[in-house]
Every structure is written in C-alpha cells, then in structure tokens.
Amino acid sequence: MASHKATASRRAAPAVTPRPRRRFPLVGVAACALAVLCLLSLMLGSRAIPVDQVVRALLDPDHPGLDAQVEAIVRGTRFTRTLVAVLAGAALGLAGAVMQSLTRNPLADPGLLGVSAGAAFGTVVAVGALGVATLRISLWFAFAGAALAGVTVYLLGSRGRAGATPVKLALAGVATTALLDSLTSGFALTDPEALDRYRYWSSGSVTGHETGTLLEILPFLAAGTILALSTAGALNGMALGDDAAIALGHRLAWVRIRVALAVTLLTGAAVAVTGPIVFVGLVVPHLVRMAVGPDHRRLLTGSLLVAPCLLLAADILGRIVARPAEIDVSLVCALLGAPFFIALVRRRRLAEL
Amino acid sequence: MPVLELTRSPGRLTFRFSRLAVSGVLHPRLILVWLGLAAVTFLVFCLAVGFGSGDHTIAPPGVVAALWGTGDTADLFVVRELRLPRAVTALLAGAAFGLAGAIFQAVARNPLASPDMLGITQGAGVAVAAGVVLGLGSGLGTQVLGLGGAVTAGLLIYLLAWNRGTTGYRIVLVGVGIGWMCSSLTFYLVSRAELYQAHQVVGWLVGSLNDRGWAHAHPLALALAVLLPAALLLGRPQRALQLGDETAGALGVRVHRARVAQLLCGAALAAFATAATGPILFVALAAPQIARRLARTGAPPVTAAALTGAAIVLAADLIGQRLLADLIVPVGVVTGVLGAPFLLWQLARTQGSVARE
Numbered sequence: 001m002a003s004h005k006a007t008a009s010r011r012a013a014p015a016v017t018p019r020p021r022r023r024f025p026l027v028g029v030a031a032c033a034l035a036v037l038c039l040l041s042l043m044l045g046s047r048a049i050p051v052d053q054v055v056r057a058l059l060d061p062d063h064p065g066l067d068a069q070v071e072a073i074v075r076g077t078r079f080t081r082t083l084v085a086v087l088a089g090a091a092l093g094l095a096g097a098v099m100q101s102l103t104r105n106p107l108a109d110p111g112l113l114g115v116s117a118g119a120a121f122g123t124v125v126a127v128g129a130l131g132v133a134t135l136r137i138s139l140w141f142a143f144a145g146a147a148l149a150g151v152t153v154y155l156l157g158s159r160g161r162a163g164a165t166p167v168k169l170a171l172a173g174v175a176t177t178a179l180l181d182s183l184t185s186g187f188a189l190t191d192p193e194a195l196d197r198y199r200y201w202s203s204g205s206v207t208g209h210e211t212g213t214l215l216e217i218l219p220f221l222a223a224g225t226i227l228a229l230s231t232a233g234a235l236n237g238m239a240l241g242d243d244a245a246i247a248l249g250h251r252l253a254w255v256r257i258r259v260a261l262a263v264t265l266l267t268g269a270a271v272a273v274t275g276p277i278v279f280v281g282l283v284v285p286h287l288v289r290m291a292v293g294p295d296h297r298r299l300l301t302g303s304l305l306v307a308p309c310l311l312l313a314a315d316i317l318g319r320i321v322a323r324p325a326e327i328d329v330s331l332v333c334a335l336l337g338a339p340f341f342i343a344l345v346r347r348r349r350l351a352e353l
Numbered sequence: 354m355p356v357l358e359l360t361r362s363p364g365r366l367t368f369r370f371s372r373l374a375v376s377g378v379l380h381p382r383l384i385l386v387w388l389g390l391a392a393v394t395f396l397v398f399c400l401a402v403g404f405g406s407g408d409h410t411i412a413p414p415g416v417v418a419a420l421w422g423t424g425d426t427a428d429l430f431v432v433r434e435l436r437l438p439r440a441v442t443a444l445l446a447g448a449a450f451g452l453a454g455a456i457f458q459a460v461a462r463n464p465l466a467s468p469d470m471l472g473i474t475q476g477a478g479v480a481v482a483a484g485v486v487l488g489l490g491s492g493l494g495t496q497v498l499g500l501g502g503a504v505t506a507g508l509l510i511y512l513l514a515w516n517r518g519t520t521g522y523r524i525v526l527v528g529v530g531i532g533w534m535c536s537s538l539t540f541y542l543v544s545r546a547e548l549y550q551a552h553q554v555v556g557w558l559v560g561s562l563n564d565r566g567w568a569h570a571h572p573l574a575l576a577l578a579v580l581l582p583a584a585l586l587l588g589r590p591q592r593a594l595q596l597g598d599e600t601a602g603a604l605g606v607r608v609h610r611a612r613v614a615q616l617l618c619g620a621a622l623a624a625f626a627t628a629a630t631g632p633i634l635f636v637a638l639a640a641p642q643i644a645r646r647l648a649r650t651g652a653p654p655v656t657a658a659a660l661t662g663a664a665i666v667l668a669a670d671l672i673g674q675r676l677l678a679d680l681i682v683p684v685g686v687v688t689g690v691l692g693a694p695f696l697l698w699q700l701a702r703t704q705g706s707v708a709r710e
Contacts, residue, residue, distance in 0.1 A: 107526070112533065156465065156699060167522050170529045171465040175638065178470060179696060182634050182689030185559050186682075278533055331541040338534035345526040346516045 024291045026298070030305035034086070037312040041082040042074055044316055046324040049074060080211050085315050085329065086308040087214065088274045091221055091266040093307020096281020097288070097300055098228050101235045102259045103154070106286070106344060107166045110146075110267040111278030113157075114176035118149020119271035121180040128187050135213050135272065139220070142272040145180075147264045152176055207326075217269040224265030225304065231258050232296040239294060277330040279337025280311055286344070364649075383657070386648045390660035397667040398440055405436040406674040406681055438566040442629060443670050443684070444663045445573040446562075447636060449626035451662020452584055454637030455644070455653040456619030459591050460612055461525045464699065467637035468623030471528030474632040475535035476506020477624065481631075482542040482554045495557055496569065496628045503624030506531055511616070524616060560633035560685025562670050569629040576625040580618055581659070587615045588655050595652050633669075633685045635692035636662050642699075665691075 042054045049057075049070055056063055057074040092110055099108040110116050122145025126138035153176050157169035234255040237245035242252060270277075288302035311329060314336065318327035360367040369376035399413040402420075409431045411419065418424035419432035454467045468474060480502025483489045514527040539558070543551050590611045593601040598608050623637065640662035641653030647661075648654045666684060669691065673682040 112529070152696070156696065159699070167461075167525055168463060168465070170526060171461075171463055171470060174470040174529055174532065175465050175696065178634055179689060179692045182559065182685060182692070185555055186686035186689060278537065328541055328544065331537050334534050334537035338530045341530040341533075342513050342527050345523055345530065346513070 026288065026291045026302045027305060030302065030309060033309050034305060034312070037309055037316070038082055038086070041085065041312050041316055042078045045073070045078065045319050046326070047073065077207070080214065081207055081315070082312065083211070083214055084273060085311045087217070087221055088270040088277065089280060089308035089311030090304050091224065091270040092277060092280040092311070093284040093303040094225060094228050094300060095263045095266040095270075096307075097285040097303040098231060098235065098259050099263055099281065100285050101239065101296060101299075102256065103169060105166045105169055107170055107282065107341070109279060109282035110263065110271075111276055111280075112282060112341075113169060113173040114149045114153040114180070115146045115263060115267045116271045116276040116278065117177040117180040118145035118147070118152075119143070119268045120276050121145045121149070121184055122268075123272050124184045124187060135216050139217065139269065139272050143220075143264055143268040146268040146271070147260070149176055149180065150260065150263060150267075213273060217273060220265050220269040224262045224269065227258055228262035228266065229300055229304075231255055231262070232300050235259075235296040239296070275330065277311070277333055279333050279341065280307055283337050283340050284310055286340075380648075380650075383648050383650065383654060386644070386654070386657050387660070390644070390647070390657055390664065394444070394660050394664040394667070397664050397671070398444060401440045401443065401667045401671045402432055402436045404671065404675065405439065407431070407435065438570060439562050439670070440667065441567075442565040442570045442573065443562050443666045445570060445577055446626045446630045446633065447640075447663035447666030448659040449573065449577055449580075449622045449662075450633060450636040450666070451640035451644070451658040451660070452581065452655060453619045453623040453626070454639075454662070455641035455655050455658035456584060456588070456615050456622070457637070458641050459588070459595070459652040460615050460619070461522070462595070463525070464642050465638065466525055468619060468627075469632050469634055469637055470532065471525060472506050472510050472530075472532035472535060473503050473528070473620050473623050474627050475532040475539070476509075477503040477627045478539045478558050478632065479535045479542075480505070481557050482539045482546075485550050485554050485557075486542045486546040495631075496572070499557075499628035499631070500624055503620070503627055506535065507617075507620035507624065511613075556683070557631045559683045560631040560688070561683035562630055563681055563683065565630065573625050573629045576621065580622050580625075584615075584618050584622070584655055587611065587618055591615075591652055631685065633666060633688055635688045635695060636665050639692070639695045640665055642695075 039051065039054065042058075043049050043051060053066065053070050054074055056066055057071045058079070060066075061071055061075060095110045095115070096108065099110065099113065100106060102108075119142040122141035122143070123138050125145070126141035153169065153172045156176070157165075157172035159168070234245065234250040237248040237250045238252070238255065240248075245252060245255075284303050284307040285299065288299055288306055292298040292302050311333070314332040315329040318329055318332045321327065356371055358369045358371065360369075364380060364382060366379040366381060367376070368379065396413065399416040403411040403413055403416045409427065411428050411432065415424060415428050416432060419428045420437075422429075450468075457466045457468055457471065458464055460466075477499040480498045481495050484495065484498040510524060510528045510531050513531070514524040516523070539554075543554050546554065590601065590606040593604045593606045594608065594611065596604075602608050626633075641658040643665075644657035644661045645653040648657055665688065669687040670684040673684050673687045676682050676687075
C-alpha cells in the first residue's frame with residue numbers, strides 16, 4: 001500500500017524524479033582486471049617468468065629462443081590452472097549471486113549453504129565407493145549431491161514460522177555440511193589410500209588438472225550460466241516481493257526451479273574439479289552490489305566477471321606469500337572471506353535483500 | 354489449614370507448606386522422563402561395559418556386581434581395568450555434549466544450533482591439527498591442545514560478536530564464520546601433512562573413544578561437577594528468555610548477562626568434552642531435541658538432555674565396537690551416520706508444521 005502511495009505522489013510531482021546516478025563502469029574495469037590477473041597468473045609462481053616469454057610461449061611455442069622448461073610451465077601447468085580458477089570463480093560467484101537473491105539472504109553462498117559439500121560427497125561416493133574413475137560419470141554424482149544437499153538445506157532452513165531467515169539457513173547449511181563431511185571422512189578413514197587422494201582434493205585447489213577435464217565441465221558451466229542469467233528479470237521482480245513478481249507475470253515456482261538447476265550445475269561442475277571453495281560466492285555479489293546497485297542484470301554479469309578476478313587473485317597470493325611452497329586457494333579465500341562474513345554479520349541490521 | 358497445600362493444573366503440580374517457607378512447582382512428566390532416561394542410560398552403560406570389544410562378555414547383573422566390587426575376578430579385571438574407563442569417558446562426554454547442546458539451542462532459540470556447528474569444535478580441531486602437523490606444543494597432547502583451541506575460539510567468537518552489546522543471533526553467525534575459517538585451516542594442514550600425521554588428525558577429528566582412559570575421564574568429571582550445577586542455576590531465567598528479550602527484560606531478567614553466562618558455560622562444557630574425545634558430531638544437536646520431545650517442554654530440558662546425550666554416546670560406541678568383526682568403528686562415524694536420519698526427521702517435522710500452519 002505504502003509503495004502505491006509513493007509512486008502516486010512521485011507521478012504527481014515530476015520535479016522530484018531522482019537524477020540518474022552515474023554508474024560505475026564495472027564490466028569494463030572487471031574485464032581489464034581479469035585480463036591483467038590472467039597474465040600475472042601465468043607469470044608468477046615458484047619460478048617467475050617475464051612477460052615476453054609468457055606471450056611467446058602462448059603464441060609461438062616453436063620459437064627457437066624459448067626455453068623448453070618455460071614452455072612446459074606456462075602451457076602445461078599455469079595455463080590450465082588459470083583457466084580452472086577463472087571458470088570455477090565465475091561459476092561460484094554467479095551461483096552465490098542467484099542464491100542470495102532467491103533466498104533473500106545476504107549470507108547465502110554455495111559453500112556456506114552446503115551445496116558444495118553435497119557435490120563433494122557425491123564425488124567421493126563415486127570415486128571412493130563405486131570406483132568411478134572418469135570425471136564424466138563422477139560429475140553426475142556431484143550434481144546429484146549438490147541438488148540433494150541444496151534442497152535439504154533449504155527445507156531445513158525454512159522450517160518454522162518466520163521462513164528462511166539468514167541464521168536458520170546458515171545453521172542448516174553447517175549441519176548438513178557437518179553430516180556430509182563426517183560421512184566422507186568415515187569413508188576415507190577405512191582406506192588410507194582413499195584418504196590420501198581425498199585430503200588433497202578436499203582442501204580445495206585449482207592445481208593438478210588437465211585441459212581435457214575442463215572441456216568436459218564446460219558445457220555444464222555454459223548451461224548453468226545461461227540459465228542463471230536468464231532469471232535476472234524474474235529476480236528483479238521477486239525483489240519487490242512475491243506478490244509483485246506474480247503481478248508482473250513471473251511464475252515463481254518456475255523461476256525457483258531454474259535458479260536451483262543453475263546453482264546445481266554451476267556448483268557441481270566447479271566443485272567436481274576444484275574441491276569445495278567457500279566464501280567466493282558470498283563476497284563477490286556484495287562487492288558488485290555496492291558498485292552497480294541491485295539491478296540483477298548488472299549484478300549477475302558483474303558477479304560473473306568479478307568472481308574469477310577474486311579467485312585468481314587469491315590463487316596468485318597463495319603462490320607468492322609462501323614461496324616456493326604454495327597455499328591452497330580455498331584457504332586464502334577462507335582467510336579473506338571469513339572476516340568479510342563476520343563484518344557483514346556485525347552490522348547492526350543485516351541488510352534485507 | 355492443611356500442612357501441605359497442593360494445586361494441580363495440566364502438566365504441573367504446585368506445592369506449598371504452611372509452616373515451612375518452602376514452595377515449588379513439580380512437573381510430573383519431566384520427573385518421569387528423568388527417571389526413565391536415567392534407567393535407560395544405566396542399562397546402556399552396563400551393556401557397554403558388559404559387551405564392549407573383546408571376547409569376554411558379561412551380563413548386566415554381573416556388571417553391577419563387578420562395579421560393586423564383588424563377583425568373578427576375571428569379570429572384575431575386565432570391568433575395572435579394561436572397559437570402565439572407556440565407558441565412563443563416553444558417559445561423561447555424552448552428558449557434556451547433551452548439556453552444551455541444550456544450552457546453545459535454548460539461547461539461539463534454534464534446534465540446529467550446537468557447539469559442534471558454531472566454531473568451538475573447529476577451533477579445537479585447528480589446535481590439534483597444528484600440534485600434530487607443525488609440532489606446535491606437541492608435548493601437551495591432544496587433550497590440552499583441544500581445550501586451548503576450543504576456549505580460544507569461544508573467546509574470539511564472543512569478542513567479534515560484541516558490537517555495543519551482542520545478541521544470540523549474532524553470536525551464532527559469527528560462530529559459523531569462525532567455524533568455516535578454522536575448518537579450512539584444518540583441511541589445509543591435513544593436506545600438507547605426512548600420511549601418518551594426517552591419519553592421526555583425521556582420526557581425532559572424527560571423534561573416537563579408542564585408547565581413552567582415566568586420564569581423559571578425570572578432567573571431564575571435574576568440569577561437569579562444576580559446570581552442571583552452574584548450567585542448572587544459569588538456566589533459571591531461560592523460561593522468561595524464551596518469551597523474547599523485551600518480555601524477559603520486563604520480567605526482571607538481566608537479558609544480556611544471563612545469555613553470556615549461559616553461553617560461556619555451554620562453550621566450556623563443549624570444550625572439555627571435545628578435548629577428551631574429539632568432536633562427536635550430532636550428539637549435541639540431537640540429544641536436546643529428543644529430550645524436549647520426550648518431556649514436551651518448550652526449551653530443551655537441561656538434565657534430560659545430558660542423560661540422553663550420555664545414552665546416545667554409550668550406545669553409539671557399543672555399536673561401533675561390535676559392528677565390524679575386525680575393526681572398531683570410531684564413535685563419531687556412528688553418530689554421523691545416525692545424524693542423517695535425525696536431519697530427515699527434522700525435515701519431516703518441517704513438512705508437518707508447514708502443513709499445519
């Protein structure tokens with residue numbers, strides 16, 4: 001009712017229409033930052049490689065002046081690693097953004113709400129218990145686990161009268177993650193070899209992959225991205241409230257299904273490759289919202305571009321602070337993301353979305 | 354005027370003596386639940402002592418006799434030297450977890466809050482992992498390390514949640530954040546460790562009663578002796594707090610002080626229990642809810658939750674010892690597996706309550 005009155009008065013007095021705010025050119029800035037970070041990611045590491053050699057190794061690998069070792073590092077390990085970070089970052093950031101909007105919960109993140117743990121559990125069951133060796137099959141287990149965990153957390157978190165409040169969803173996510181983790185480590189403890197494999201993967205890292213595995217997850221990531229971006233208009237409507245969204249012609253159940261499917265595809269595919277990485281999906285949408293405001297068309301594209309920057313930066317940071325050793329990207333993300341999360345919680349009123 | 358005046362109302366019995374200045378309210382159902390739970394816990398305890406791992410099995414009457422100090426010398430040896438320390442540790446740890454869970458759930462007013470979700474257990478985990486993998490203070494042993502980590506995490510959570518006062522809500526969320534940070538640090542340490550160290554850390558992290566003796570039971574017993582009465586005393590304003598902060602304040606409760614005292618008590622209980630056994634998941638989550646269902650109270654009943662927790666850990670450990678012929682399954686894995694149906698049960702109740710509303 002109040003909003004109707006407000007619009008009516010605004011129409012009556014055109015003089016008070018707000019001046020269009022100058023928008024921060026986020027897409028351009030983020031794209032440039034991403035390009036720079038990609039180059040840095042190819043250059044930096046336990047052995048630093050100058051930029052001209054990086055470019056040469058990428059464009060002209062048969063050049064006689066090129067060190068074979070440099071070529072192996074750039075084309076063999078760092079290129080794939082950078083690609084993994086970019087893809088996983090984009091997937092997690094986009095998944096986090098649509099989750100926050102759908103649940104109207106500023107603390108939503110695929111990791112925090114148990115979706116990553118579900119995907120991880122699915123992968124461990126496939127690899128550890130059923131002996132599935134190829135990613136093509138274990139990926140489906142990751143999707144199933146992610147979907148199951150996500151639905152469980154949402155139902156657990158929306159019990160009671162007030163619906164899905166941030167605190168209830170966060171607790172439901174932690175409880176589900178704890179359950180899945182204990183089952184996973186139960187698996188791993190009975191078989192030392194499985195423990196050895198599992199502990200590397202479970203720490204969440206972007207290293208040690210081949211370009212071929214990336215090609216296998218690419219279609220799923222693309223499908224998830226398109227699906228998520230297609231919900232932007234509907235999410236704008238739902239931000240006004242469920243009734244307003246229905247009045248605007250959106251079918252809520254259909255939107256929810258699309259978002260859930262997108263989150264499953266994006267998180268499942270990312271986690272199947274990197275292992276669980278928490279907090280990227282939490283932090284990025286908040287940063288993007290600060291820059292471009294609440295319009296989902298800008299928010300989702302912005303998250304898609306900013307999240308890979310963050311993950312790449314975290315990966316590079318993990319490579320250079322403990323040189324020549326490395327710190328896993330998930331640990332860097334957690335150490336940077338947890339303070340952000342706590343700062344968000346410490347605000348007196350948790351922003352409602 | 355009668356010596357004793359009794360007033361019955363549904364679910365409670367009020368008594369008042371005319372000469373003595375003594376009066377009170379009894380909840381017959383709660384008393385029945387206590388007695389029932391105490392009996393069940395004692396039975397499970399006897400079974401755990403009688404049928405623990407090993408070939409020598411003793412029927413419950415034999416266990417009681419051996420505990421009393423009479424009976425077969427073989428029974429006496431097996432009971433007193435081999436199985437009693439483990440069973441007592443299980444009993445005490447279960448009670449402490451149940452109590453801690455009841456306190457956290459009452460304060461957070463959420464059935465999914467428990468110390469093993471709120472960073473305290475994860476803090477203990479990081480300390481133990483750092484001790485084993487990096488050798489920081491490794492001479493102290495997992496017990497002291499775990500206690501130190503849990504207490505540090507608890508204090509950190511409290512300090513960070515403080516922003517001109519604090520709320521149960523904010524403590525819970527800050528705890529979730531700290532918990533995530535600690536668990537990824539632990540994962541990192543485990544991934545960098547030698548395999549035997551990784552096995553040791555993961556073995557502790559999963560929660561186990563293997564090789565637990567009097568050295569683990571004694572600190573826990575001392576902690577419970579202090580903290581159980583404290584929890585009961587501090588729980589007195591809880592009935593008012595359940596009505597919401599404003600109402601409780603209007604009823605004369607110092608809301609903030611009462612809540613902080615309760616949380617500190619719960620965190621200390623969880624810290625001592627985790628130090629002794631490692632995190633045994635879902636006991637602190639499930640025990641208070643089961644006790645609450647049995648007693649049909651609003652907030653989880655504290656003592657009943659402790660008894661339920663003790664019974665759960667004892668039973669789960671017995672299952673773990675007897676499930677596989679050649680392997681003792683850690684108690685934390687058993688409770689983890691039992692946690693799945695518990696969460697499903699909570700889900701099923703969700704559907705019911707939504708349908709009713």
